[in-house]
Every structure is written in C-alpha cells, then in structure tokens.
Amino acid sequence: MSHAAYPAKPQEQSAWITGRRPERNIHDVRKPYHAMLEQEVGPDGQLWDVATLFLVNKECPFRCLMCDLWKNTTVDAVSADDIVAQVEAGLAVTGRGRAVKLYNSGSWFDPAAVPVSAYEPVARLVSGFERVIVESHCAFLGERAEQFLMLLRRYNPNVVLEVAIGLETVHEELLKRLNKRVTTADFVAAAEWLRMREVALRAFVLLRPPFLTEEEGLEWAKRTIDVAIDNGATFTALIPVRGGNGAMDVLRAAGDWAPPSLASLEAGLRHGLSISEKLSHQRVTADIWDISLFSDAGDADSAAIIERVTRMNIEQRC
Numbered sequence: 001m002s003h004a005a006y007p008a009k010p011q012e013q014s015a016w017i018t019g020r021r022p023e024r025n026i027h028d029v030r031k032p033y034h035a036m037l038e039q040e041v042g043p044d045g046q047l048w049d050v051a052t053l054f055l056v057n058k059e060c061p062f063r064c065l066m067c068d069l070w071k072n073t074t075v076d077a078v079s080a081d082d083i084v085a086q087v088e089a090g091l092a093v094t095g096r097g098r099a100v101k102l103y104n105s106g107s108w109f110d111p112a113a114v115p116v117s118a119y120e121p122v123a124r125l126v127s128g129f130e131r132v133i134v135e136s137h138c139a140f141l142g143e144r145a146e147q148f149l150m151l152l153r154r155y156n157p158n159v160v161l162e163v164a165i166g167l168e169t170v171h172e173e174l175l176k177r178l179n180k181r182v183t184t185a186d187f188v189a190a191a192e193w194l195r196m197r198e199v200a201l202r203a204f205v206l207l208r209p210p211f212l213t214e215e216e217g218l219e220w221a222k223r224t225i226d227v228a229i230d231n232g233a234t235f236t237a238l239i240p241v242r243g244g245n246g247a248m249d250v251l252r253a254a255g256d257w258a259p260p261s262l263a264s265l266e267a268g269l270r271h272g273l274s275i276s277e278k279l280s281h282q283r284v285t286a287d288i289w290d291i292s293l294f295s296d297a298g299d300a301d302s303a304a305i306i307e308r309v310t311r312m313n314i315e316q317r318c
Contacts (some may be wrong), residue, residue, distance in 0.1 A: 002211065004254035006065075006177070012064040013179040020246035024071050027056045029082045033072045035090035035262070037097055041119035041316055042131075043200075043234060045243030049097030053090035057083065057113040062137060064166075065178045066209055068245035069105035080118035083162040087125050099131035099162075108134035108163075109144040119148045127155035133162040133202065137284045138182050138190040149199065162200035162235070165190060169206055170224045178209060184227065203228035203234040207268055209241050210251045218264045225272045227283060236276075238268045239287040240294060262294050262305040269309055270318050277317055285313045 007016050027033045034054040042048035059073035087102065102122070106113045126132050132152055136145070145163070152159045169175055170184045187203075194201050205224045208217030221238060228236045240260045243249050251257040265286050272284030286309050294302075312318060 002251070002254070002256050003255050005255070006210075006251065006252050008177075009101040010176070010179065010181070013065070013177075017063045017065055017179060017247045020250050021070070022246050024073065027072060027074075029056050029074065029078045030085045030089065032056065032086045032090040035093040037094040039314075040099070041283050041285075042312065043283070045316065047314065048099055050099045050133075051091060051094035051097045052100060052101040053087060053094070053103065055083065055086050055102065055114075056106040057104050057106070059100075060110065060113065060137070062106075062179070062181055064180050065247055066206065066241050066245070068242065068248075071245070073105050077112055077115075080115040080121075083114055083118040084121045084125070087122050089124065098129065099133060100126050100129045101133040102126070103133075103135055103164075107140040109140040109142070109148070110137050111144065114253075116144060116147065119144075121150050123148065123151035123155050126152070127159070129156075129159070131160045131162055131200075135164045135166075138165060138186040141190055141193055146197065149197065160200055162202055163194055164202035164204060164235075164237075166204040167224055167228050167233075168204065169209055169220050170227050171211070171212075171220045174209060174211060174220070177211060187227075188231055191233070195232050195281060200235075201231070201233045202237065203233035205236060205238050205268075207238055207240040207265060208258075210248065210257035214258070214261060214264060217260055218267055221264075221268045221299060222271045224282065226275070229272075229275055229279070229284075234281050234283065236272055236282075236284045236315060237287055238265065238272060238285070240265055242290060242293050244293075248318075259294050261290070262302055262309075265294065266305050266312075267310050269312055273312060273316065275318050283316055288313070 032053045040050045057078045059070045207221045269286040275284035276284045
C-alpha cells in the first residue's frame with residue numbers, strides 16, 4: 001500500500017506520474033543536449049574512449065515511475081534531418097573514440113523518436129567506431145533494429161551493435177508498479193533475439209526503486225544483476241534511483257521511497273564483479289552520475305566509498 005496513493009491499475013499510473021511532473025527543458029533540436037568523450041572499460045578489458053551523445057527527440061511512449069529522461073525530450077516528433085544534425089554536432093564536440101553511444105532518452109528503434117530515414121546517414125556518420133551503442137525498450141526490437149544493423153554493417157562490416165535495455169528489476173510485482181510495461185520474460189526473449197543476430201546486450205539494473213527498504217533494494221538489485229548476466233548481458237550497469245522527476249519526490253515525502261546509500265551501491269557492484277570476474281568479456285559498473293544525491297553522500301566515509309567504486313568501475317575487480 002502506497003502512502004502517496006499511487007494507483008495500482010496500469011491505466012491510471014501514467015496519469016498519476018505525468019500529473020506530478022515539473023516543466024521539461026527546452027533544447028535546440030539541431031544539437032544534442034549534451035555530448036562528451038568519456039572513458040569506459042571495453043570488452044577487451046582496456047579503457048576505451050566513448051563518444052556519448054544525448055539526443056533530443058520525442059518523448060518515449062512509456063511513462064516509467066522512476067524516469068526523469070523525459071525532461072530533455074520534446075512533445076512533438078523531431079525530423080530525420082534534425083537527428084542527423086544532432087549526431088554531426090555531437091561528434092564535432094566529442095571527437096573520435098572506439099565506441100559511440102547514441103542515447104535518446106527512450107528507444108532508438110521507436111520511429112516516433114528516431115525516424116527510420118535517419119538510420120542510413122547516421123550509420124555513415126558512425127562508421128569509424130568499433131562499437132555503436134543505442135537504447136531500446138524490448139517492445140521495439142524487430143524489423144527496424146535489423147534494418148539499422150544492416151546499415152551499420154554496410155559501412156563497417158566489423159562493427160558491433162550493442163543495445164542497452166532497462167531490465168530494471170526482476171521483482172515482478174514491483175516491475176508492474178514501475179509502469180514499465182515489460183516483464184522479465186520479455187527481457188529474456190529480447191536477449192535471445194539479440195544473441196541470434198550477434199548483437200551485444202547491455203542491461204540497466206535499478207538500485208532501490210520505490211516501495212522497497214534499503215535491504216530489499218540491494219537484495220533485488222543483486223538478483224537482477226544475476227538475471228542480466230545469465231541472459232548474456234556483457235555490460236551491466238547498476239543505477240541508483242534518484243529523485244527530481246516529480247513522482248519520486250511525492251513518494252519520498254510519503255515515505256514510499258528514499259535514495260539508496262553509497263554502501264548499497266558498493267555492495268551491489270561488488271556482487272556483480274564477483275560474478276563477472278570469472279567470465280570473459282563481462283563488465284559490471286555502478287553509475288556515479290549525480291552521486292551527491294545519494295542518502296549518505298555527506299557521511300565521513302562517503303569519499304572513500306566513491307573512490308573505491310570509481311576504482312572498481314575502471315579495474316573491473318573488487
């Protein structure tokens with residue numbers, strides 16, 4: 001039972017979530033709202049330079065309870081020319097790396113977000129990268145994903161396409177409450193679909209989504225990491241749930257959620273690494289974006305935890 005009166009019926013959840021949102025940000029649709037060259041451990045265990053582009057496009061059709069990515073999306077569709085211009089502008093900022101992330105706050109294969117006619121020019125623009133990473137909901141894998149893969153391989157036969165999917169949690173009842181409109185079985189089927197096409201899988205796992213205690217949040221994150229790796233995810237990212245999207249702030253005020261602790265983030269990462277260390281080409285990381293928002297970020301030991309987590313992310317060992 002939610003103290004914030006969060007609805008149990010899926011058809012009512014989206015309205016509850018969107019009704020508590022602050023204003024979205026306004027961006028130039030000819031430029032990504034952020035672009036950077038970051039370092040990430042590649043499948044060979046070496047640090048790779050990764051050109052990461054955060055693109056502006058129409059909001060995802062799913063209204064997930066914990067999501068704040070909609071803040072940098074548009075209400076209306078963005079043209080293919082605008083998407084291509086964003087990729088060009090972003091790469092001009094980042095320069096080249098070994099991999100490129102085309103993150104669009106939703107699903108790359110959602111035609112309302114990224115028009116199919118943008119696939120060919122984008123494939124040409126990223127042809128110099130060894131790995132191209134995009135995001136997708138399980139529901140959008142299919143013909144358009146195959147088309148994009150074909151185009152990438154036309155310009156670079158050796159390219160690896162990697163699709164990042166939000167597994168979130170394998171707590172089935174909670175997954176329904178997140179309004180994700182997906183099940184663990186859907187993720188398993190998507191993983192198999194990607195594997196049959198030699199497409200790499202990246203999984204996003206949530207640390208302490210709402211309606212769980214700190215201990216429950218860590219335990220279910222561990223279980224979810226296990227499922228991700230068991231189903232072939234070669235990169236698993238543990239993401240602590242944050243506030244700031246309106247809905248999560250209402251839940252926090254009502255006592256239905258609190259940000260996870262840095263100690264739990266470290267424990268979750270250690271669990272993942274204890275598995276991945278025994279497997280080849282496996283990577284597990286903890287997301288430290290906005291780490292100051294975590295519940296114990298001001299504690300005396302917080303700096304030491306952040307240092308250990310950062311080191312483990314890079315070295316890929318406990």
